Amino acid sequence: xxxxxxxxxxxxxxxxxxxxxxxxxxxxxxxxxxxxxxxxxxxxxxxxxxxxxxxxxxxxxxxxxxxxxxxxxxxxxxxxxxxxxxxxxxxxxxxxxxxxxxxxxxxxxxxxxxxxxxxxxxxxxxxxxxxx
Amino acid sequence: xxxxxxxxxxxxxxxxxxxxxxxxxxxxxxxxxxxxxxxxxxxxxxxxxxxxxxxxxxxxxxxxxxxxxxxxxxxxxxxxxx
Numbered sequence: 395x396x397x398x399x400x401x402x403x404x405x406x407x408x409x410x411x412x413x414x415x416x417x418x419x420x421x422x423x424x425x426x427x428x429x430x431x432x433x434x435x436x437x438x439x440x441x442x443x444x445x446x447x448x449x450x451x452x453x454x455x456x457x458x459x460x461x462x463x464x465x466x467x468x469x470x471x472x473x474x475x476x477x478x479x480x481x482x483x484x485x486x487x488x489x490x491x492x493x494x495x496x497x498x499x500x501x502x503x504x505x506x507x508x509x510x511x512x513x514x515x516x517x518x519x520x521x522x523x524x525x526x
Numbered sequence: 527x528x529x530x531x532x533x534x535x536x537x538x539x540x541x542x543x544x545x546x547x548x549x550x551x552x553x554x555x556x557x558x559x560x561x562x563x564x565x566x567x568x569x570x571x572x573x574x575x576x577x578x579x580x581x582x583x584x585x586x587x588x589x590x591x592x593x594x595x596x597x598x599x600x601x602x603x604x605x606x607x608x
Contacts, residue, residue: 395602406597410588415606417581434580434588436603444576446568447603452555458548469606478603479564485575485599489591492598496568498560500605509600516598 395482398506399431405513407484412436414478416471437471442478447496451475484512492516575601 395409402409409431417435439448451459451466456475459466467473482504484493493512495504544552569575579589593599 395600402600407600408593408596408598409600409602410590410593411602411604412580413604413606417583417585432588432593433583435582436580441576441578441580442603444578445603446564449559449562449564452558454551455555458544458551461548466606477605479559479568480605481568481603483569483575483599483601485590485594485601487594487598489575489577489594491569491571491573491575494569494571494573496565496570498565499556513598513600 395503395506395509396431398510401510402513405510405517407513407516408432410434412441412478414439414442414470414472414476416469436478439474439476439478445478445481445483447478447481448476449479451477482509484509484516486516 399409411431412434414436416437436442442448456466466475466477470476479496479498480500480503481494481496483491483495486492492515493509495508575590577589577591579587582588590599590601
């Protein structure tokens with residue numbers, strides 16, 4: 395999505411990323427990934443919950459993630475092991491959701507072209523076609 | 527390389543680097559999650575996004591409606607930098 399950032403901004407939109415990581419940990423992410431867009435801290439997953447995206451990492455998976463060196467407790471600053479399902483939304487200026495991509499499989503990502511098409515259609519004042 | 531090529535490579539890489547029994551647990555968990563109904567109950571196209579205020583990486587509060595005044599927002603939820 396970061397590669398599509400210039401085109402997103404050309405279309406008058408902004409990219410905002412949200413994760414449950416604490417702001418301190420977000421900065422490390424931001425610096426590590428050289429991000430140039432807003433990264434927000436949704437500690438406790440309250441906003442993700444409002445979007446209906448929160449699940450609890452099953453106990454069977456927790457030692458596997460630890461084995462990868464991923465310390466969710468420290469990154470997120472809470473003990474719930476709650477995480478958001480990865481999702482990308484295009485939100486119009488009236489707060490209406492114009493495009494939603496929600497997938498339980500974290501290796502699936504929205505195709506940036508779909509995001510850009512939705513933004514182009516907003517610009518032209520038309521409804522985006524979810525079939526595209 | 528297209529996005530789907532990259533993702534196929536990522537899936538292969540994960541499959542090859544993760545021991546088979548762990549990989550099976552992870553795949554099963556993804557399927558459970560997909561089958562739990564959470565995808566269908568999450569916010570969809572046509573819904574109204576909730577207004578929110580969250581701190582950015584530097585602790586400054588950022589509101590969705592402030593961003594929307596400037597134009598549409600591409601809002602991306604992810605699990606973390608890991």
